[in-house]
Amino acid sequence: MLPIEMPITEIATFAAGVAFAGxxxxxxxxxxxxxxxxxxxxxxxxxxxxxxxxxxxxxxxxVGSSLAIIVPTSLRSFQGHHARGVVDMELLRNFLVPVPLGVLVATLIAASISSEGLRLIFALIALAVGLRLAFNRGSWRLGSEIPGNPWRAAIGFVIGLLSTLMGIGGGVMNNTFMSLFGRPMHQAVATSAGVGVLIAIPGTIGYIWAGWGDARLPIASTGYVNWIAVALILPITLLVTPFGVRIAHAMKKRHLETAFGTFLLLVSGRFFWSLYG
Known part of the structure; x- marks a missing residue:
């Protein structure tokens, strides 16, 4: 619950910060x-x-509240990209089982891991993804065709597992996977929106289950999903997501990738400091 003595100006500042993040x-x-x-x-x-x-x-x-917010934003992003006909539906069909399976394993881990452990996982993944985005080169390739099963299924499982532990939709990881095998960035981005749907829906249900009945939860929470946070963010994200879709199809993303990678490196450093500083 919000502490009674907390000044209204501070509450307003936090609300503004959360709204900007949305x-x-x-x-x-x-x-x-x-x-x-x-x-x-x-x-x-x-x-x-x-x-x-x-x-x-x-x-x-x-993490749980983030996944709940990702459900409608991923759906809306996927709808926008699918309408443009650039989603790799074959890859998504191949991911229908392994990605949610990775999500399931992640929720089982979340039910037993400490807050420090979850922060460490986030920091490590953010560090790896941030480095990849900040120093990415378009010439980096592992092949010209996405590998078939069982490698494709294994990669889907890992994307679902790590994304759910981090509270993200898996887009950056799937973008990396597809681009390393020569797929156009626009197709990778569009397909990642569908991957986000496969992660966010079971992930939200899993985090609700994992935290069910925990007496330490803040007010208006169902398991590890806080509905006040969801209510503050959701309308904003749904409103601005279509603008992001238009940006994706109208400009090069190298500068955005560098900025986002730098942000992730700063976040990773902040979490490492909170653990070991």
Whole structure:
């Protein structure tokens, strides 16, 4: 619950920060085919830290709430890209089982891992993804064709697993996977929006189950999903996501990738500092 002594100006500042994060995440959902969780999770975590939410569930609620928000933003992003006919539906069909299976395993891990462990996972993945985005080169390739099964299924499982632990829609990881095998960036972005749907829906259900009945949860939470956070962010992200889709089809994304990669490196450093500083 919000502490009674907290000044209204501070509450307003936090609300404005969360609203700004929602706008940024919505644009990212369209531009990169991601749900914006990499932006939302650290913002939610800092807000809940300031509001005195129990440290033992703080990171779990940040991740679970992010996944709940990703459900409609990924759906809307996927709809926009699918209308343009650039989604790789064959790859998505191949991911129908392995990605949700990875999500299931991740929720089982989330049910037992500590807040510190979840923060460490986020920091490590953010570091790896941030480095990849910041130093990415279009010439980097592992092949000219996406590998078939069982490698394709294994990669889908890993994308679902790591994305759910991090509270993201899997777009950056799937973008990397597809681009390393020669797929056009626009197709990778569009397909990643569909991957986000496969992650966010079962992930939200899983985090609700994982945190069900925990006495340390903040007010208006169902399991590890806080509906106040969802209600604040959701309208904004749904409003701005179509703008991100238009940006994705109208400009080069190298500068955006560099900026987003730098942001992830800063977030990773912040979480490492909170653990070991």
């Amino acid at each position: 706008a940024v995440s919505g644009v990212l959902a369209g531009v990169f085919g991601i749900g914006g969780g990499a932006v939302l999770v650290p913002v939610f975590y800092q807000v809940m830290t300031a509001l005195g939410v129990d440290e033992g569930v703080r990171m779990h609620v940040a």
